[in-house]
Amino acid sequence: MAHALDAARFLLSETDPGKLGPSLAEVAFVGRSNSGKSTMINALCRRELARASRTPGRTRTINVYEAAPLRRIVDLPGYGFASGPAESREGWGAMIEGYLSGSRTLAAIFVLVDAKLGPTRLDLEMLDWLQAEGLPWRVVATKTDQVQPSRAAVRRREVARAVGVAPEALAWVSSRDGAGVGELRNEVARLIGVAGGKN
Numbered sequence: 471m472a473h474a475l476d477a478a479r480f481l482l483s484e485t486d487p488g489k490l491g492p493s494l495a496e497v498a499f500v501g502r503s504n505s506g507k508s509t510m511i512n513a514l515c516r517r518e519l520a521r522a523s524r525t526p527g528r529t530r531t532i533n534v535y536e537a538a539p540l541r542r543i544v545d546l547p548g549y550g551f552a553s554g555p556a557e558s559r560e561g562w563g564a565m566i567e568g569y570l571s572g573s574r575t576l577a578a579i580f581v582l583v584d585a586k587l588g589p590t591r592l593d594l595e596m597l598d599w600l601q602a603e604g605l606p607w608r609v610v611a612t613k614t615d616q617v618q619p620s621r622a623a624v625r626r627r628e629v630a631r632a633v634g635v636a637p638e639a640l641a642w643v644s645s646r647d648g649a650g651v652g653e654l655r656n657e658v659a660r661l662i663g664v665a666g667g668k669n
């Protein structure tokens with residue numbers, strides 16, 4: 471069945487958060503390189519919008535998609551991939567923070583954490599920073615297909631504890647087998663104000 475996010479299209483890529491232009495509502499995806507951000511955006515919108523990469527650290531721009539005019543989904547550069555000079559890594563951090571603290575229309579920031587690996591030090595730093603800034607965040611465990619089904623409940627509790635949330639508050643998603651994708655799709659649509667509840 472059709473869903474409001476099926477209409478999502480690529481809008482722009484930018485390195486300067488000040489040049490993203492106006493928006494009515496948006497959600498952003500952050501996480502370490504290779505955590506599954508691009509693949510998840512593609513799964514949510516059911517099309518190859520974001521370039522998923524075999525080479526970690528490829529997305530170095532803020533990539534913006536629109537599900538309807540001024541209703542946005544934002545793919546942020548992955549943090550924590552050690553390639554390139556230290557200054558450019560610092561630069562990506564400043565770009566991400568500049569965007570997150572500067573946007574007035576951010577309805578949620580989804581922090582993607584690999585379910586099998588759990589949060590890295592940088593993930594925990596990001597969560598502390600979001601909390602300190604008073605920004606609305608939610609942790610999404612990704613690639614849950616890589617956790618043995620018999621271990622899933624235990625693993626979900628472990629990852630939830632590690633990021634400091636209740637197990638039910640941790641989204642548990644696999645872009646590969648589709649687990650949790652429908653719920654997250656509805657949540658994103660509602661947050662950016664394109665909800666039709668058509669799923």
Ligand SMILES: Nc1nc2c(ncn2[C@@H]2O[C@H](COP(=O)(O)OP(=O)(O)O)[C@@H](O)[C@H]2O)c(=O)[nH]1
Nearest residue numbers: 503504505506507508509522523613644645646
């Ligand atoms: N098993 C599994 N692999 C995934 C899943 N999502 C992404 N991947 C793989 O993880 C790698 C990184 O994905 P990508 O979306 O490019 O991550 P990004 O750097 O955070 O944008 C790719 O090889 C994907 O195929 C998933 O749900 N399950």
Ligand SMILES: [Mg+2]
Nearest residue numbers: 507508521529
């Ligand atoms: Mg990516």
